[in-house]
Amino acid sequence: GAVVSQHPSWVICKSGTSVKIECRSLDFQATTMFWYRQFPKQSLMLMATSNEGSKATYEQGVEKDKFLINHASLTLSTLTVTSAHPEDSSFYICSARDWNTGELFFGEGSRLTVL
């Protein structure tokens, strides 16, 4: 079956540093990828929609200058948390849409802890 890989699965960083999370579709091309954030015991909240070759669309309340999204190829989208702070600590999950079938697949998530 289709697989969406996220890397790293777990990262700890110091406050003020930037962290990049990758989302890759391993056996299909994804024109659209989605980035979600999930706080403990909370639901997944959509942060942004990433379309290959164009600017990401951010949900209301999500700072685009803080959460930089790049979707430079049909199999890779990256989320960079810039100048991370402890309140950015969360579980970040991406999903990718197979451009042939329209099916949606989720990654395993990346847990960010900012000290």
Next chain:
Amino acid sequence: QKEVEQDPGPLSVPEGAIVSLNCTYSNSAFQYFMWYRQYSRKGPELLMYTYSSGNKEDGRFTAQVDKSSKYISLFIRDSQPSDSATYLCAMSAFNAGGTSYGKLTFGQGTILTVHP
């Protein structure tokens, strides 16, 4: 008011029990309804996918959608300890052919424990 409401539980049942999970929603535009299962520290995996109102059965799982009441349910028969996870309902207003397909609104998730 949240667009999607889901009782977070936790819900604890004995092995073999029938589990009923449900969500209510307020957005009439939602047409596509999904149930995801999420194990601890993992990404969600799709269990059931339903379009509009009606029932859908897959093995021990049955999904029901009542658009008139804006209410969806997931039933798990003969529950097993391996079913212990968080169950999330999710909804979308856009179809698979639309460019916005995949933009989901999730419920909070219900934590389920099935004990032997």
